[in-house]
Amino acid sequence: MGQDITLTASDGFQLGAYRADPATPPKVAIVVIQEIFGVNHHIRAVCDRYASHGYVAIAPSIFDRSERNFQSGYSPDEVAVARKFVAHPDWAAMLRDTQAAIDAVKAIGPIGIVGFCLGGSVAYAAATKLSGLSAAVGYYGGAIVRFADDKPKVPTMLHFGEKDTGISLTDVETIRGKRPDIEIFIYPGAQHGFSCDERASYDKTSADIAGERSLAFFAKHLTK
Numbered sequence: 001m002g003q004d005i006t007l008t009a010s011d012g013f014q015l016g017a018y019r020a021d022p023a024t025p026p027k028v029a030i031v032v033i034q035e036i037f038g039v040n041h042h043i044r045a046v047c048d049r050y051a052s053h054g055y056v057a058i059a060p061s062i063f064d065r066s067e068r069n070f071q072s073g074y075s076p077d078e079v080a081v082a083r084k085f086v087a088h089p090d091w092a093a094m095l096r097d098t099q100a101a102i103d104a105v106k107a108i109g110p111i112g113i114v115g116f117c118l119g120g121s122v123a124y125a126a127a128t129k130l131s132g133l134s135a136a137v138g139y140y141g142g143a144i145v146r147f148a149d150d151k152p153k154v155p156t157m158l159h160f161g162e163k164d165t166g167i168s169l170t171d172v173e174t175i176r177g178k179r180p181d182i183e184i185f186i187y188p189g190a191q192h193g194f195s196c197d198e199r200a201s202y203d204k205t206s207a208d209i210a211g212e213r214s215l216a217f218f219a220k221h222l223t224k
Helices: 041-052 076-086 091-104 118-129 169-178 204-221
Strands: 002-008 014-020 028-033 055-060 111-116 135-139 156-161 183-187
Touching: 002 041, 002 055, 002 091, 014 041, 014 091, 028 041, 028 091, 028 118, 041 055, 041 111, 055 091, 091 111, 091 118, 111 118, 111 204, 118 135, 118 156, 135 204, 156 169, 156 204, 169 183, 183 204
Parallel strands: 028 055, 028 111, 111 135, 135 156, 156 183
Antiparallel strands: 002 014, 014 055
């Protein structure tokens, strides 16, 4: 369904991306932001699913500045390698590359953004800083609590797992307290990465509910 394309950021840097187009003429678009595992099989599948719902979906390779075409699985060894990319994250560069993806689909119509793990934090930051978005959804973004003083410019929804060992419920409540304007959902028993059906932490019930909520949220806010 999808294809690999090239994007150009505002500083001239060229990065890869995966773009999936629906079978019918699109009226809206979704930017999908990766986990630390790159634009891998899972993220491509997420794009394909959004395309099946009528969206153009585009996932920029936000690690290309460090290592082009990085993709990873989820074994302990692979996780350890992937973590190197977030030891000292360049948020400004990731946001430039995210803006490049937004700009690539802006002619289609209203644009939403959804991100997972690191991408959840990037999606939140994009909602506060970037232009061209109409709605944002973040899944288990660990850095969101650090950005919570920044108010999103667009409607925003966040999903967290109750049993996420990397994001405490205290952090979630801090976000909720600072940003009462945001829809925040906590999924009982769910761990970090609960939405990824290729990870051991996958929780189908929570993933399905979060997915339905996200689709309904985008349908509500991505209107011409």
